Amino acid sequence: MKRQLSITTEAIDEAALVQGRLMSPGMGAAVYFTGVVRGSEGDATIRAIEYEAFERMAEHQFHRLFDQIERKWPIESVRLVHRVGTVPVSEPSLWVEIIAPHRGEAFAACQFLIDEMKRVVPLWKKPLA
Numbered sequence: 708m709k710r711q712l713s714i715t716t717e718a719i720d721e722a723a724l725v726q727g728r729l730m731s732p733g734m735g736a737a738v739y740f741t742g743v744v745r746g747s748e749g750d751a752t753i754r755a756i757e758y759e760a761f762e763r764m765a766e767h768q769f770h771r772l773f774d775q776i777e778r779k780w781p782i783e784s785v786r787l788v789h790r791v792g793t794v795p796v797s798e799p800s801l802w803v804e805i806i807a808p809h810r811g812e813a814f815a816a817c818q819f820l821i822d823e824m825k826r827v828v829p830l831w832k833k834p835l836a
Contacts, residue, residue, distance in 0.1 A: 708777040709784035712769050714762055716792040719799040724788065730806045734783050738813035740821060742801035744794050748834035758791045758800060761829040765789075768828045772820055776805075780812045785820070789830065 709729075721741060728737060744756050769787060776782055786804040794800045803820060807813035824830075 708773070708782050710770070710773050711784070711786040712766060712773075713788045714760055714765060714791055715788065716790065719788050719790055719802050721799065721802060724786070724802060724804065728804065728806070729784070731783060734806050734808055736805075736807045736810040736813040738803075738805045738807075738810065738817045740801070740803040740817050741799045742821075743799050744796050746796045751834065751836065753796065753834040753836055755793050755795045755835045756800065757793050757833040757835055758789070759831045759833070760789070760791050762791075764829050769824070772823050772827070775823075776816045776820060779819070780807060780816045782807050782812065782816050785816070787820070791830075793835065 725739065730737060746752060773785055776785060783806040784804070788802045790800045803817055805813045805817045805820070807816065
């Protein structure tokens with residue numbers, strides 16, 4: 708399984724990422740997920756979220772999740788970009804792409820990755836009013 712991981716302070720360019728997609732002729736599904744900063748956190752209105760990561764451990768945990776995906780589903784590739792630093796409302800903080808033979812596998816792997824990421828990857832967020 709091909710893997711691409713980026714933890715970056717740069718804005719996520721979704722169009723460029725999609726344009727850079729590579730998939731073999733046997734693949735029939737490309738699932739994308741974009742996590743966008745909402746304008747509220749609980750009952751409070753916010754202007755941005757400050758993301759912080761323990762990058763070395765975050766990369767390690769992401770690759771462990773990629774290993775689990777590879778064992779569980781016939782995924783051709785996974786690409787993930789997570790932004791750190793200040794991310795304004797309405798901008799993406801997370802972008803995920805899963806390439807698989809069928810949509811069911813791609814959706815399941817994407818859901819698993821996002822759910823487990825929130826559980827085990829050392830990323831923290833602080834809402835900014």
